[in-house]
Amino acid sequence: MSTPDATTTHYPAAPASERSERHTLSVLVDNEPGVLARVIGLFSGRGYNIESLTVSETEHQKHLSRMTIVTTGTPMVIEQIRHQLERLVPVHRVLDLTVGGPAIDRELAMVKVRGKGDNRVEALRLADAFRARVIDASIESFVFEITGRSDKIDQFVDLMLPLGLVEVSRTGVVAISRGPLGM
Amino acid sequence: MNREMTGAEMVVQAFADNGVAHVFGYPGGAVLPIYDALFQQKNVKHVLVRHEQGAVHAAEGYARSTGKVGAVVVTSGPGATNAVTGLADALMDSIPVVCLTGQVPTHLIGNDAFQECDTVGITRPCTKHNYLVKNIADLSRILHEAFYVAASGRPGPVVVDIPKDIQFATGTYTSPSNAGHKTYKPRVQGDPDKIKAAVELMATAKRPLFYTGGGVINSGPQASRLLRELVRLTKFPITSTLMGLGAYPASDPQWLGMLGMHGTYEANWAMHECDVMINVGARFDDRITGRLDAFAPKSKKIHIDIDPSSINKNVKADIGIIGDCANVLGDMLDAWRASDAKTDTKALTGWMKQIDGWRARNCLAYRNSKDVIKPQYAIERLYALTRDRDVYITTEVGQHQMWAAQFFKFEEPKRWMTSGGLGTMGYGIPAAVGVQMAHPKSLVIDIAGEASVQMTMQEMSTAAQYRLPIKIFILNNQYMGMVRQWQELLHGGRYSESYSEALPDFVKLAEAYHGVGIRCDKPVDLDSAIQEMINIDKPVIFDCLVDPAENCFPMIPSGKAHNEMLLGDVAGDLEKAIDEKGKVLV
Numbered sequence: 097m098s099t100p101d102a103t104t105t106h107y108p109a110a111p112a113s114e115r116s117e118r119h120t121l122s123v124l125v126d127n128e129p130g131v132l133a134r135v136i137g138l139f140s141g142r143g144y145n146i147e148s149l150t151v152s153e154t155e156h157q158k159h160l161s162r163m164t165i166v167t168t169g170t171p172m173v174i175e176q177i178r179h180q181l182e183r184l185v186p187v188h189r190v191l192d193l194t195v196g197g198p199a200i201d202r203e204l205a206m207v208k209v210r211g212k213g214d215n216r217v218e219a220l221r222l223a224d225a226f227r228a229r230v231i232d233a234s235i236e237s238f239v240f241e242i243t244g245r246s247d248k249i250d251q252f253v254d255l256m257l258p259l260g261l262v263e264v265s266r267t268g269v270v271a272i273s274r275g276p277l278g279m
Numbered sequence: 280m281n282r283e284m285t286g287a288e289m290v291v292q293a294f295a296d297n298g299v300a301h302v303f304g305y306p307g308g309a310v311l312p313i314y315d316a317l318f319q320q321k322n323v324k325h326v327l328v329r330h331e332q333g334a335v336h337a338a339e340g341y342a343r344s345t346g347k348v349g350a351v352v353v354t355s356g357p358g359a360t361n362a363v364t365g366l367a368d369a370l371m372d373s374i375p376v377v378c379l380t381g382q383v384p385t386h387l388i389g390n391d392a393f394q395e396c397d398t399v400g401i402t403r404p405c406t407k408h409n410y411l412v413k414n415i416a417d418l419s420r421i422l423h424e425a426f427y428v429a430a431s432g433r434p435g436p437v438v439v440d441i442p443k444d445i446q447f448a449t450g451t452y453t454s455p456s457n458a459g460h461k462t463y464k465p466r467v468q469g470d471p472d473k474i475k476a477a478v479e480l481m482a483t484a485k486r487p488l489f490y491t492g493g494g495v496i497n498s499g500p501q502a503s504r505l506l507r508e509l510v511r512l513t514k515f516p517i518t519s520t521l522m523g524l525g526a527y528p529a530s531d532p533q534w535l536g537m538l539g540m541h542g543t544y545e546a547n548w549a550m551h552e553c554d555v556m557i558n559v560g561a562r563f564d565d566r567i568t569g570r571l572d573a574f575a576p577k578s579k580k581i582h583i584d585i586d587p588s589s590i591n592k593n594v595k596a597d598i599g600i601i602g603d604c605a606n607v608l609g610d611m612l613d614a615w616r617a618s619d620a621k622t623d624t625k626a627l628t629g630w631m632k633q634i635d636g637w638r639a640r641n642c643l644a645y646r647n648s649k650d651v652i653k654p655q656y657a658i659e660r661l662y663a664l665t666r667d668r669d670v671y672i673t674t675e676v677g678q679h680q681m682w683a684a685q686f687f688k689f690e691e692p693k694r695w696m697t698s699g700g701l702g703t704m705g706y707g708i709p710a711a712v713g714v715q716m717a718h719p720k721s722l723v724i725d726i727a728g729e730a731s732v733q734m735t736m737q738e739m740s741t742a743a744q745y746r747l748p749i750k751i752f753i754l755n756n757q758y759m760g761m762v763r764q765w766q767e768l769l770h771g772g773r774y775s776e777s778y779s780e781a782l783p784d785f786v787k788l789a790e791a792y793h794g795v796g797i798r799c800d801k802p803v804d805l806d807s808a809i810q811e812m813i814n815i816d817k818p819v820i821f822d823c824l825v826d827p828a829e830n831c832f833p834m835i836p837s838g839k840a841h842n843e844m845l846l847g848d849v850a851g852d853l854e855k856a857i858d859e860k861g862k863v864l865v
């Protein structure tokens with residue numbers, strides 16, 4: 097049997113009026129073996145998108161880790177993702193930071209640029225404008241460290257491209273809600 | 280009580296402490312210590328199956344017919360991989376099962392040791408949860424947790440993978456506490472405001488319909504009782520999914536029969552036309568909804584489910600109530616009585632009249648024959664001759680399963696065990712073994728197809744060993760009938776590989792397995808042959824030769840809406856009924 101594509105299937109994923117949205121989810125989990133595999137398996141198994149995923153232990157005593165997941169989908173799919181995550185046994189809480197009030201998100205990147213002469217000067221000047229720091233330097237290269245929202249980092253990387261961009265390493269997004277309350 | 284013991288002893292103790300009387304399993308190198316511990320006690324009886332898939336299905340049958348958690352022990356590697364089909368089946372149908380798998384010793388994990396496989400990796404997507412026990416200190420807690428997770432909230436299978444060195448190690452056993460679980464605390468009580476809103480909506484309904492599912496069965500007998508009370512109080516008509524049969528008595532006039540792909544004309548039309556739908560413990564599966572954008576287009580939907588992810592997954596609910604069916608139904612009854620909510624009797628009378636019109640189509644009618652046994656007739660007779668008995672039905676997967684659902688009438692929950700979500704051929708025999716183990720005096724019948732039974736036939740040997748007088752009632756149409764039906768409808772009648780060639784002689788096969796074989800191919804002989812089967816206190820294979828060409832109707836073809844259902848009468852013009860778009864759907 098051939099595979100149904102979006103135009104031939106009679107099972108629409110969602111009514112056409114619902115557009116895809118980007119959401120940032122904060123997920124508090126038990127830091128136990130396999131928990132990341134459970135979350136990633138859930139996303140791949142059910143065909144959800146992962147745009148960015150970060151995870152690290154945040155409370156050592158309680159063995160808690162916090163994941164930040166950036167995903168896209170229709171509102172119905174986003175609700176599903178949240179409920180499916182909550183269904184996993186080691187998951188404590190899932191917070192949709194995009195709907196839960198104002199939140200801050202940041203990403204860190206290390207950007208390696210190689211060049212001489214004017215290009216080198218220009219790279220330094222731009223780095224300064226973007227508040228990127230030099231964390232490694234050689235006669236013909238720099239490694240910049242830059243923190244900010246993802247789009248700012250995208251922009252910085254784009255600018256470095258013609259100046260001798262070698263490679264980039266990014267952490268993915270971490271996020272937290274504004275105000276005095278925790279999750 | 281805390282005691283020192285080995286890991287293997289903890290396993291057996293945890294079984295006993297969690298109410299396990301029977302465990303279905305198969306030994307092997309990585310579970311020898313557990314088998315040694317089983318050997319030295321009498322509390323937990325081990326049932327030796329003939330294939331690990333059978334162990335899980337047997338545990339499912341056991342669980343579904345008793346309401347208890349089914350227990351399984353299998354060895355590492357092939358033992359665990361053989362169990363995977365059963366686990367996936369239990370996950371899809373929300374059946375509580377705890378499956379213990381042996382694993383190579385901890386220091387060998389990851390070394391491609393003999394009979395090693397990544398059991399937690401393989402079973403992660405087909406279990407509700409799973410564990411790899413790396414420290415004896417965690418074992419008793421994990422075992423108790425496994426039973427808790429399997430049984431609470433939306434039930435499901437849980438795997439505990441236990442390396443052999445952990446089974447040998449000594450540690451402190453702690454008894455189960457009822458502390459529950461630190462993170463897994465499913466919500467069981469419905470939101471009172473939403474319940475109130477639901478009751479108000481129900482009172483405004485002109486064309487209401489209850490649509491119930493396996494959740495009502497899983498919730499326990501109380502849920503079925505309360506459902507009956509609410510349905511009778513409101514006088515609303517009711518239909519159910521394949522999984523929900525028996526929660527409401529099929530003999531009741533408010534009952535419309537099963538809905539969905541092979542559901543009744545009246546149930547599907549009522550679904551299409553209703554203005555208020557009350558979904559209790561069903562999940563808007565594609566076999567129920569058909570074409571989603573044309574599903575129950577005029578209705579406001581109330582959806583009650585214990586699993587929050589079921590609500591708004593396929594179909595948007597106007598009122599979603601998260602909770603255990605029994606609690607929510609009880610609260611709804613109270614709310615209905617407390618308010619002066621009343622059914623709109625005048626509207627309901629009209630609605631029931633409309634439904635009676637659909638009923639009058641007599642959608643399950645078939646052309647009977649004097650010469651050849653029609654499969655529908657066989658089930659009708661089987662039902663008629665067993666209805667006054669204490670009977671449990673399991674099935675395989677195919678046309679026979681749908682005919683069983685249509686023609687066998689269930690009055691009570693937990694009497695009907697079928698593989699609904701995964702649709703696993705080979706489910707019925709091992710499930711019957713599990714059911715019979717739990718109900719030794721009852722009549723347990725697997726309504727089967729000749730193709731399906733060959734997938735797990737070896738469990739006849741288990742039935743013989745434990746003197747389980749299960750009855751395997753094969754509707755032998757010499758085809759993978761359901762496949763043949765689809766090929767007839769969708770693929771120009773090209774019956775590619777769907778003929779059951781070189782079938783065994785089922786009568787001799789029964790005898791080879793120390794059972795009794797009965798063959799029947801004439802309608803006149805059917806009653807006495809069935810009677811004979813019922814009277815035999817041994818496993819029986821009943822080879823019922825039926826019309827090979829019969830199709831199962833009504834049918835909502837894939838990609839069609841409920842009001843585009845095919846009836847038996849229109850069979851002549853079938854091929855045109857399914858368009859190109861429908862063909863790609865399963």
Ligand SMILES: Cc1ncc(C[n+]2csc(CCOP(=O)(O)OP(=O)(O)O)c2C)c(N)n1
Binds near residue numbers: 727761
């Ligand atoms: C394990 C498995 N393999 C394949 C299928 C696909 N399938 C569904 S029904 C069916 C035919 C079943 O034939 P039979 O048991 O003779 O039942 P009938 O439809 O003839 O009543 C098949 C092959 C399945 N459901 N399960």
Ligand SMILES: [Mg+2]
Binds near residue numbers: 677730756757759
């Ligand atoms: Mg067949």
